[in-house]
Each structure stands twice: as structure tokens, then as C-alpha cells.
Amino acid sequence: MSRSVRTSPEGSERPLHEAYDTALLDLDGVVYAGGEAIAHAVDSLADARAEGMHLAYVTNNALRTPDTVADHLTELGIPTDADDVITSAQAVARLISEQVPAGAKVLVIGGEGLRVALRERGLTPVESADDDPAAVAQGYGGPDFPWGRFAEASYAVARGVPWFASNTDLTIPSGRGIAPGNGAAVEVVRIATGAEPQVAGKPLPPMHKETILRTGAKRPLVVGDRLDTDIEGAHNGEVDSLLVLTGVTDGAQLLAAPPQHRPTYVDADLRGLLTGQPEVAQEGEGFRCGGWTATAGSGQLELSGEGAALDGLRALCAAAWTAAGDGSCTLDAEKALARLGL
Numbered sequence: 001m002s003r004s005v006r007t008s009p010e011g012s013e014r015p016l017h018e019a020y021d022t023a024l025l026d027l028d029g030v031v032y033a034g035g036e037a038i039a040h041a042v043d044s045l046a047d048a049r050a051e052g053m054h055l056a057y058v059t060n061n062a063l064r065t066p067d068t069v070a071d072h073l074t075e076l077g078i079p080t081d082a083d084d085v086i087t088s089a090q091a092v093a094r095l096i097s098e099q100v101p102a103g104a105k106v107l108v109i110g111g112e113g114l115r116v117a118l119r120e121r122g123l124t125p126v127e128s129a130d131d132d133p134a135a136v137a138q139g140y141g142g143p144d145f146p147w148g149r150f151a152e153a154s155y156a157v158a159r160g161v162p163w164f165a166s167n168t169d170l171t172i173p174s175g176r177g178i179a180p181g182n183g184a185a186v187e188v189v190r191i192a193t194g195a196e197p198q199v200a201g202k203p204l205p206p207m208h209k210e211t212i213l214r215t216g217a218k219r220p221l222v223v224g225d226r227l228d229t230d231i232e233g234a235h236n237g238e239v240d241s242l243l244v245l246t247g248v249t250d251g252a253q254l255l256a257a258p259p260q261h262r263p264t265y266v267d268a269d270l271r272g273l274l275t276g277q278p279e280v281a282q283e284g285e286g287f288r289c290g291g292w293t294a295t296a297g298s299g300q301l302e303l304s305g306e307g308a309a310l311d312g313l314r315a316l317c318a319a320a321w322t323a324a325g326d327g328s329c330t331l332d333a334e335k336a337l338a339r340l341g342l
Contacts, residue, residue, distance in 0.1 A: 029247020062139030110139030167201025
């Protein structure tokens with residue numbers, strides 16, 4: 001049976017922290033940016049936790065260990081235990097452990113987070129293709145990662161050693177701008193060998209499996225800022241999602257989202273965890289949210305009314321996604337978004 005296509009954001013009479021037992025939170029662009037807490041994040045998370053919501057932090061970055069991430073969050077004013085942090089390194093380590101013997105050697109092309117995760121699964125990290133590894137594990141190694149490590153991976157993969165990647169995000173944000181991510185490094189080995197890795201991180205199922213196993217969530221809500229990792233990961237895991245507009249996704253990208261990138265809810269920031277979500281209702285050929293009505297006109301999305309900008313964006317989502325069906329909306333949204341200041 002095929003999954004129904006989402007054509008509108010949903011409403012919720014209950015605050016989201018009451019409607020869901022666990023928030024699965026992305027980090028960069030959601031909780032912090034450039035290492036500093038995003039506005040309203042600290043207070044919102046504290047309030048959600050105080051009301052009984054379990055908070056877990058889910059990252060595709062395989063470089064840092066859960067302890068390091070937890071310490072960083074705690075320093076920002078968000079008390080966090082290492083057990084509340086789930087990384088793509090942990091997901092790929094479990095994926096490897098399910099396919100190689102216990103105690104097997106694994107060639108590590110990455111940082112300490114990957115080594116710690118492999119040891120946690122009873123595997124033995126090694127540094128050379130000549131160490132007879134049973135697998136190659138590749139994760140983000142940081143901006144100064146030695147070029148020779150990619151050659152080491154290529155030697156092993158070319159010999160037929162199974163190759164695993166923590167994630168394939170092509171870019172990663174930095175304090176100076178956008179830098180190459182692990183996906184760019186994976187491409188180096190792919191070009192050299194012609195091989196394809198098994199990938200664990202968001203938006204793929206191994207990461208969602210790891211997250212649910214570690215949190216025990218019964219009714220999770222994925223909270224993220226990226227459509228192609230966070231929201232698609234929720235879609236693949238068949239769980240609900242909240243997109244916050246504090247990161248990389250803008251209004252135009254949201255309106256053009258194909259079905260797998262359409263979030264359940266949309267809000268400005270993490271304060272959205274503490275409130276209900278307004279209903280988007282169909283009215284004739286348009287969609288109404290708050291004081292706004294959006295319609296799919298001839299070649300463009302049209303917006304009338306007044307009120308909160310987010311309500312207008314939610315109404316536009318319904319008009320755009322309904323018009324697009326199982327594709328991507330190509331209607332011009334520039335004027336409509338300009339009315340909302342987005």
C-alpha cells in the first residue's frame with residue numbers, strides 16, 4: 001500500500017511537547033549555529049524538558065563523540081548526557097557490526113567519534129589497508145584531514161573490502177562559510193575505485209533505527225532545518241516532523257518541496273515545541289490559515305489577507321503542495337513570499 005502524499009502542513013490542538021514523547025533534534029541550524037545557541041533554543045528546550053518531553057540530539061557529524069557533543073550543549077545551557085546524543089558514527093558502526101564477525105578489524109577513515117563508536121560495537125579500529133580489515137568505515141575527519149587517508153581507503157576498497165560511510169552530506173557549515181562535508185570525501189574514494197558505499201546517516205533507515213533503539217521513543221517528533229536530511233529522514237522512518245526556519249531552508253525551498261521533503265509542521269524556531277499548530281483549511285479553490293488565504297493561480301502562487309507571516313507560509317505550502325501533487329511546485333512564489341517578508 002503506497003503512502004499518501006502530504007499536501008498541507010497539519011494542525012495540532014495540543015502543544016507539540018505534549019503530543020509527542022521524544023524530540024529528535026538536529027543540532028546545527030536548530031539548536032546552535034557557529035557553535036552558539038540559536039535564539040530561544042535554550043529556554044524552549046528547558047521548558048519542553050520540564051514538561052516531560054525527552055530530548056535527544058541526532059547528528060550526521062561523525063567526528064565528535066557523544067561526550068563531546070553533550071559537553072558542548074551543557075556549556076550552552078542545555079544540560080545533556082552523552083546517552084542523549086546519537087551520531088551517524090554510531091549508526092554506521094552498528095551497520096558494520098551486523099555484517100562482520102565480532103572483534104573484526106575495521107579500517108577507519110575519519111575521526112575519534114568513529115573510532116569510539118566502532119569500539120562500542122566490539123570492533124577493532126585499524127589504520128592501514130595492509131592490516132587485513134574486514135570493512136572500511138569512512139566519516140568526516142575535520143578540515144585538516146590528511147589526503148593520504150583517502151588513498152588508504154581506496155587501496156582497501158579496490159581489493160574488495162566492504163565500504164561503509166557514516167553519511168554523504170556534501171557540505172558542512174563552518175564559522176567561515178560552507179565547507180566540504182563527508183559526502184565530498186566519499187566522492188574522492190568513489191572516483192578512485194568505482195565502488196559504492198553502504199551509507200548509514202540521515203536520511204537513511206539505519207540512522208532512524210539507531211535513534212529509536214537508543215531513545216526508546218514511542219511517538220517521536222523529528223525537529224530539523226534541512227529538507228533533504230532531517231525531513232526526508234522522518235519521511236523514511238514514517239514519523240512526524242517539525243521544520244524550523246533557523247537554518248538552511250528558506251520559504252521558496254519549502255514551497256517547492258517534493259513529497260519526501262514536506263514536514264508535518266512548520267515554525268519559526270524551537271518555541272514551536274511549546275505550542276499547538278494552527279489548522280490549514282481548504283476554502284473553495286484556496287487554503288486558509290489564520291488571516292491569510294493562498295491559491296495556485298496562473299503561473300504563480302497568490303496570497304491575500306493579513307496576519308502572522310508563518311500562517312501565510314503555511315497556507316502557501318498547502319496551495320503549492322496540492323498543485324504539485326507528487327512532484328515539486330514550479331509556480332512563482334516570489335511576490336507571495338515578499339508579502340510575508342520571507
